[in-house]
Amino acid sequence: MAAAETHATQAARWLRFPSVRTIVLTAVAFAAVFVIIFPFLWIVLSSFRDPGHFLTLHLRDAVPHNFSIGTYRLALGRTDLLRWIGNSLIVALSTTGLALAVAAPAAFALVRLRFRARGFASLYLVVAYAVPSITLAVPLFVVLVKLHLNDTFIGLIIVHASFTIPFSTWVLSDFYRSLPADLEEAGYVDGASLVRVLRHIVLPLSIPGLLAAGAYAFILSWNDFLFALVIMNSNEHFTAPVGIHAYFTGQNATQEVWASLMAASTLVTLPSVILFGFFQRYMVSGFLAGAVKG
Amino acid sequence: MAELRLREVTRIFRNGVRAVDGVSLDIADGRFAVLVGPSGCGKSTTLRMVAGLEPVNAGEVLIGGRRVNDDPPQRRDVAFVFQNYALYPHMTVAANLGFGLRMRRVPRSEIRQRVQETSRILGLEHLLDRYPAQLSGGERQRVALGRATVRDPAVFLLDEPLSNLDAQLRSEMRVELVKIQRRLEATFVFVTHDQVEAMTLADVLAVMRAGVLQQVGPPEEIYARPANMFVAAFIGSPKMNLISGAIADGGDGPVFSAGSIRFPIPSVGGLPDTIVVGLRPEHMRVDPEGEIDLRVEVVESLGSQKFVYGSADGVDLGAAIDPRIHPREGERLRLSIADGALHLFDAASGARLP
Numbered sequence: 001m002a003a004a005e006t007h008a009t010q011a012a013r014w015l016r017f018p019s020v021r022t023i024v025l026t027a028v029a030f031a032a033v034f035v036i037i038f039p040f041l042w043i044v045l046s047s048f049r050d051p052g053h054f055l056t057l058h059l060r061d062a063v064p065h066n067f068s069i070g071t072y073r074l075a076l077g078r079t080d081l082l083r084w085i086g087n088s089l090i091v092a093l094s095t096t097g098l099a100l101a102v103a104a105p106a107a108f109a110l111v112r113l114r115f116r117a118r119g120f121a122s123l124y125l126v127v128a129y130a131v132p133s134i135t136l137a138v139p140l141f142v143v144l145v146k147l148h149l150n151d152t153f154i155g156l157i158i159v160h161a162s163f164t165i166p167f168s169t170w171v172l173s174d175f176y177r178s179l180p181a182d183l184e185e186a187g188y189v190d191g192a193s194l195v196r197v198l199r200h201i202v203l204p205l206s207i208p209g210l211l212a213a214g215a216y217a218f219i220l221s222w223n224d225f226l227f228a229l230v231i232m233n234s235n236e237h238f239t240a241p242v243g244i245h246a247y248f249t250g251q252n253a254t255q256e257v258w259a260s261l262m263a264a265s266t267l268v269t270l271p272s273v274i275l276f277g278f279f280q281r282y283m284v285s286g287f288l289a290g291a292v293k294g
Numbered sequence: 295m296a297e298l299r300l301r302e303v304t305r306i307f308r309n310g311v312r313a314v315d316g317v318s319l320d321i322a323d324g325r326f327a328v329l330v331g332p333s334g335c336g337k338s339t340t341l342r343m344v345a346g347l348e349p350v351n352a353g354e355v356l357i358g359g360r361r362v363n364d365d366p367p368q369r370r371d372v373a374f375v376f377q378n379y380a381l382y383p384h385m386t387v388a389a390n391l392g393f394g395l396r397m398r399r400v401p402r403s404e405i406r407q408r409v410q411e412t413s414r415i416l417g418l419e420h421l422l423d424r425y426p427a428q429l430s431g432g433e434r435q436r437v438a439l440g441r442a443t444v445r446d447p448a449v450f451l452l453d454e455p456l457s458n459l460d461a462q463l464r465s466e467m468r469v470e471l472v473k474i475q476r477r478l479e480a481t482f483v484f485v486t487h488d489q490v491e492a493m494t495l496a497d498v499l500a501v502m503r504a505g506v507l508q509q510v511g512p513p514e515e516i517y518a519r520p521a522n523m524f525v526a527a528f529i530g531s532p533k534m535n536l537i538s539g540a541i542a543d544g545g546d547g548p549v550f551s552a553g554s555i556r557f558p559i560p561s562v563g564g565l566p567d568t569i570v571v572g573l574r575p576e577h578m579r580v581d582p583e584g585e586i587d588l589r590v591e592v593v594e595s596l597g598s599q600k601f602v603y604g605s606a607d608g609v610d611l612g613a614a615i616d617p618r619i620h621p622r623e624g625e626r627l628r629l630s631i632a633d634g635a636l637h638l639f640d641a642a643s644g645a646r647l648p
Binding site: 180182183185186187188189190191192193196200201204205 | 368370373374384393
């Protein structure tokens with residue numbers, strides 16, 4: 001009894017007076033989050049200001065007094081934003097599909113099957129990341145011109161696939177390593193061929209991994225500015241980041257241009273944010289409970 | 295149903311370790327064979343080679359007289375029960391049970407009928423719509439067994455299937471397993487590191503150590519005549535006492551001596567100078583005239599049985615005694631050895647002497 005009371009009082013004291021360590025760590029965490037989130041927060045808040053008084057920068061105006069969606073009307077009215085977002089969707093969805101279609105079997109093979117050059121292939125996936133993408137932009141552009149694929153969706157999708165495939169393979173390899181091999185072995189013993197084990201056992205169990213890798217691939221493609229800028233040069237093929245950039249740099253930065261920039265940026269960031277929130281729920285743990293032991 | 299034969303089966307891992315080294319084993323149709331040995335002895339690897347989950351580097355695996363070395367698991371007609379059950383987490387119990395039949399393109403109506411029958415026998419009828427995550431450990435175990443039995447395979451392979459169950463459930467499942475095996479009249483190969491499990495389940499017991507088969511035979515025979523010191527110490531609980539000592543000529547036959555312990559041993563031709571005498575704890579009894587003087591250090595009482603452990607002039611010994619005798623720790627106890635209870639081993643090679 002006495003011991004229990006002591007514990008209770010200790011807990012109460014701890015709750016009332018958190019240790020210095022806790023306070024410091026919490027403060028650092030909040031500061032870090034603030035630094036990361038501030039620009040985005042600023043963009044979102046600004047996008048709801050009145051476009052007529054956009055550049056009056058008083059601190060008291062940081063939070064808009066009366067919410068206005070005028071900026072969004074401007075952004076959608078004056079630019080081809082919807083078309084650019086559509087283009088981005090075409091490119092990002094195709095890239096994601098292509099990346100998963102290639103990465104899922106590749107990752108499975110790297111983790112489970114034994115073949116020549118397996119070690120080299122694994123290593124190459126990582127080494128490919130050591131090359132800064134900026135050095136690839138021009139060579140890739142030259143290749144695409146030779147193939148007559150510059151300024152086409154297919155060209156950009158291929159280029160995006162060139163970095164989303166290794167990345168997704170890497171994410172999925174980790175996922176497959178966490179899948180118990182016993183399940184596949186049970187499938188073989190139950191009479192299933194490799195193809196049927198893949199279809200009936202591995203694929204259904206891969207859904208969380210595919211969602212995670214797919215979300216990553218989508219966001220990488222959606223957020224790409226560099227390659228899209230180099231490869232696309234007609235307005236009707238611009239992806240959202242390139243379109244916004246072209247609109248903004250193409251004219252004097254008036255109040256309205258700034259305002260529509262904030263609105264457009266908010267709209268374009270939204271899918272990434274939603275996807276991140278969504279895919280967090282599909283973490284590997286938990287899903288496999290009950291397969292083994294438990 | 296089929297017989298299983300292993301001929302000089304060898305598995306060498308990529309790091310050069312000979313996990314299984316020239317194992318030969320004949321298991322007749324319908325027998326319950328148990329592979330037993332300490333962890334890392336190659337028993338699971340042997341089982342996986344039979345299933346086709348592990349390549350065979352040398353030797354032959356024959357199921358029903360057919361060489362299956364190069365057949366993938368799906369063409370071997372074996373069932374495998376995994377230690378962790380390996381139930382498909384995204385399928386219901388019914389789908390788990392029926393998966394093997396589905397993969398073998400058995401008609402849907404027959405699948406349903408066989409799943410029903412199996413689940414009735416194993417008491418799983420009320421669980422058919424559940425997912426593995428919603429089952430208890432014992433229920434998962436039954437589903438894993440059901441998945442094996444529903445298909446009527448040539449050979450059943452079970453890799454430590456009881457080790458994740460608690461003690462009570464384990465002994466229940468032990469009995470149930472034997473019942474299932476008898477009813478199916480199927481060939482079972484069961485792997486375990488638990489010698490009690492091995493002794494109680496096996497028709498044929500195979501003891502392995504470091505990839506090498508040590509002894510094969512009925513459990514009683516292995517208990518009565520262990521082929522070497524390893525088997526002697528591994529089979530039997532509590533462990534057999536192994537006492538190393540010297541041989542002297544005692545006039546009317548050889549006499550074994552270790553410290554102050556001296557007793558005559560049966561004369562066998564060509565005894566080495568130093569031998570190890572094996573003596574099971576249950577083959578000693580309290581006797582004021584006994585040749586062993588034990589200083590008791592630990593007393594273990596199990597109700598129906600009582601074990602004492604201690605030392606006799608520097609030699610550590612354990613003995614099973616009459617549970618009605620109540621020796622105290624520190625007390626001295628005289629013990630005699632039952633007739634014909636001694637096992638003699640070559641101290642150098644560990645092999646059984648006569």
